[in-house]
Amino acid sequence: MFSNAVVQQAWTRSGGRCECANRSHQHPGRCNKVLIWERRTGENKPGAWVAESKSGKFLPNAGDCEIACWQCSSIGR
Ligand SMILES: [Zn+2]
Numbered sequence: 001m002f003s004n005a006v007v008q009q010a011w012t013r014s015g016g017r018c019e020c021a022n023r024s025h026q027h028p029g030r031c032n033k034v035l036i037w038e039r040r041t042g043e044n045k046p047g048a049w050v051a052e053s054k055s056g057k058f059l060p061n062a063g064d065c066e067i068a069c070w071q072c073s074s075i076g077r
């Protein structure tokens with residue numbers, strides 16, 4: 001898991017929107033779905049999101065942390 005500080009940093013960078021840019025998903029370019037801070041891991045609710053590790057290793061920096069909406073996260077990267 002990421003520390004709260006790392007997640008906060010990544011969240012600020014994301015602007016509170018899904019950062020997923022997976023080309024195999026339905027959204028063109030960045031997903032940009034509006035997320036709700038309190039809904040972290042609030043599965044399948046509007047605004048629910050997950051802090052994903054780009055490397056899969058949960059490195060202790062915001063560069064490895066991607067803010068993704070629950071839908072994108074459940075489809076997979
Ligand atoms: Zn998304």
Ligand SMILES: [Zn+2]
Pocket residue numbers: 020021022025026027031072
């Ligand atoms: Zn996506």
